[in-house]
Amino acid sequence: MTMLAPWLTPSLHQIQALKQSNSLSHALLLTGADGVGQESLAREMVKDLMCESQQTAACGECHSCQLMKAETHPDFRVLDGEEAGIKVDQIRLLVKQISQKPQVGQNKVVLITHAQAMNINAANAVLKALEEPAAKTYFILTSSQSTSLLPTIRSRCLLVNIPTPNQADVETWLSQQADGDNLKTLFWLTTQPFRLQSIQQQGKLSLYTELPGRLADMLQGNISSTEVLKGVDSKNIDDICNGLSAILHQCILSSTGTMIEDALRDVYPLLMARLGIQGLMLRYQALQALKSDLHKTNLNPVMQLTHELNHW
C-alpha cells in the first residue's frame, strides 16, 4: 500500500513488530545521513501509530487514518526545525496540547523533524516530557546529526539508524519519482535521494541542471558572469553557491583520478585549463567564505557572487 523507499522498509517493519507486541518505546529517534529519508519513514510510523485498527500497518480506512490523510488529526502534532530553530515555547505549547486524552483514536504522537535544530531550552523541555511520559503518547524525533542532541534525550529513545542506500538503489527509486531521470543527472551535486526529491518539489531542478552548461558558456566567452547569474536573487543565491561549490569539488576530485560525472564532462576541462588544480582549490575556498558571509554584509549578494565568478 505504501510507496516507502526500499531501504526504509526494514526499519518500518521492525517498529511495526514492536508495536504489535506492545513493546514499542514511547520515544523514537530516527537518524541517518541528511536526505536519506528519516522524515519519510517517520511519517509512515506516525500513520501506523494513529490508526485505530489492530492491523500491523495503517489501514487507510478508519476515522484516524482519514484525518491523517486530511492532515487534521487533533492528536498528532509536528514541529519541523529545518527552516528555523525550534524554541522552548513551541515545545511547551505542543506538550500542553497533547497532555489531554486522545480525542479520536488510541494514541497521540508528537513528531519533531530535524530535531538538532532545538535550542538547549527546547531540548530540556522535550527531555522533561520524555521523563514523565503521558499515557499512549509517542515522541518521534528525526535528525541527521543525532550526536548534537542531548545525550540524555538520546538515551531515552529507541535509536533507529537508517542506512545510506547505494547509488543503484537510489537510481531505481528515482526512476519512480517525478522528473527522476533529470534528477539522476544531478549526482554531481548530491546522491542523497530525498535531497534530490526536495529540489524537484521546490521547483529548483532547472536551476541546478542548467548551471554546468551556463558556466561552460561563460568560460568559453559566450556569455558574461552576469548572464550566468540571470534570474538569481537573494532567495536562490544559496542554491547557486552550493551548485558552484559542488562543481568545483567534483573537479578537484576528478583531478586526482575520480571519474567525472557526465553532466560535468564539458565544464571540467574548461575549468582545469583556466584555473589548474591550485586555482580550483583557491576558488573553492573563496566560495565557501563568500557563502558564509553572504547574508552578513550589506553588499548585494548577487554582485558579490558576480565578482567571484569574474576570477574564474
Ligand SMILES: [Zn+2]
Ligand atoms: Zn486506520
